[in-house]
Amino acid sequence: MQEHAPPLTFPALVTALRAAGCVFAEDEAELLLASAADPAGLAAMLERRAAGLPLEHVVGWAEFCGLRIEVDPGVFVPRRRTEFLVRQAVALASGRAVVVDLCCGTGALGRALASSLPEAELHAADVEPAAVRCARRNVGGRGTVYEGDLFTPLPRSLRGRVDVLLANVPYVPTEDVELLPAEARIHEPRVALDGGGDGLDVLRRVVAEADDWLAPGGSLLVETSERQAARARETVGSGGLTARVVVSEELYATVVIGTRPR
Known part of the structure; x- marks a missing residue:
């Protein structure tokens, strides 16, 4: 027996x-x-x-901005520090804001913003099919999730109308990816981590088009590291946006905000 x-x-x-x-x-x-x-x-x-699997992959969800966000295996896990980026976005947005969440992963950022602004129009996109499937469940009827690279899958009708552009782009320099904890390095998609030689390659691509998509007075918000903050601010400013850096000591978070002049 x-x-x-x-x-x-x-x-x-x-x-x-x-x-x-x-x-x-x-x-x-x-x-x-x-x-x-x-x-x-x-x-x-x-x-x-x-x-060694991330805890969120094991239990299937993560808490983010007070919400229970589903997290599938192989999908980037939303970090608590990124709640600071969402708070900054909420402070900038109006009730009927048009919101785009690029590199959306689980869709946590867009979902959190939409929860704070129930009348907002939400669009999200990611290049990873697994992330898109996960984000569609998390976003539900609050918005639309597209599969594709950065702005490519978004409806052309959004050009010049976006009030809040969340772009939680990968910003780890390529040579530093191997130094990440095994949870991230092995179990999260590299495309969600690797930001190129200096960590700013994807940010440059976003900035190159951001001005065309933002409404007058609209803002781009990106997370970066403390040591990259000055260069990230310069990069955002090079796209014709008025750039500033905000920091949360509590969450150890650094966010660059670039606003299109009215």
């Missing part, structure tokens, strides 16, 4: 997660316990997490 392993207890989960190198083992153990449908499912989740 086959013997079954006893159900995993909270202390056992914490011990196993700590052994796997999880810094916040207690918090993760609570989340795994709350997410598992049964003991077998819990054991499988622990095995996947201990093998």
Whole structure:
């Protein structure tokens, strides 16, 4: 007669997660316990997490701006620091704003902004098919998600009408990608991480077209690193936008905002 392993207890989960190198083992153990449908499912989740999969891929969702965002395997996980970018966008937007979320990943940014501005018109796009499928579930009826490279799949009718352009572009320099934690380096798409030689290649492509898509007074918002902030600001300014840098010490977040003159 086959013997079954006893159900995993909270202390056992914490011990196993700590052994796997999880810094916040207690918090993760609570989340795994709350997410598992049964003991077998819990054991499988622990095995996947201990093998190095991002916690959000294991449980299938991430909390972002107070929302539960579905996260599929192989899709970029929304970072808590990016909530600062959303806050800046909400402060700039009007109730009926036209919003575009480029490099949308799970669609978390656009969904969060639309939740704060229920009358906003939301459009989102990503080049990764898996991300697009995930984003369509998260955005639901709040907006439309397109598959394609940057502005390419967007309706031409949006040209000159976009009030808020969120572009959470990849900004890790190519040579630094290998220095990222294994969770990101192995389990997230490289196209969502690698920003080219100096980390600003995708930003340059966005800036080259942003002025054509933004409405007068509309703003482009991008996240960057502290050490890239000055160059990112120069890049945004080179596209004819009035650029400034805002920083959150709390979230360790740096955002560049470029506004099209009225």
